[in-house]
Amino acid sequence: MPNTFSMEISAIYMALCGILLVLLAAQVVRGRWQYRVGIGDGDNRNLNRLIRVHGNAAEYLPMALLLLLAVENTLGAAWPVHALGSLLVISRLLHAFGLGKSAGSSLPRFLGTAGTWAVMLVSAGIVLAHSF
Helix, strand or coil, X not given: CXXXXXXXCHHHHHHHHHHHHHHHHHHHHHHHHHHCCCCCCCCCHHHHHHHHXXXXXXXXXXXXXXXXXXXXXXXXXXXXXXXXXXXXXXXXXXXXXXXXXXXXXCHHHHHHHHHHHHHHHXXXXXXXXXXX
C-alpha cells in the first residue's frame, strides 16, 4: 500500500468523465430548446431519453470514480487504474450511445452497463482484498 495519496491517474478519468457529463447535459439542453420544455420531460419520449442518458451517467460515475481513486491509492500501480478507467469511459460512452438511440435494449447499452458494473465490482474487490 502506498504511503502517500495519489490521484494523478484517476484524475485523467475524472476529467474525461466530467467532459462526458457536460456533453450529455448539453444534449438535454438542446432537447429542451427543441421541444420547448423548461422542466421535466413534457411527456416527450425523446427528451425523457436524453434526460435519462445524462441521469444514468450522473448516478453511476461518482461512485465508479471514487472506487477508481481508491484503487489507485490501494495498489500504487498504474496499469490497473488505467485499465479500469479506460473500461469505465468506454462503457459509459457505449451506454450513452445505446440508450440515446433507443429506450429498448441494445448491445451498446448492455455492454455499457456490464462494463460499468464490472469496473465498480472489480474496484471494490481490489480495495476490500487489500484492506484486510
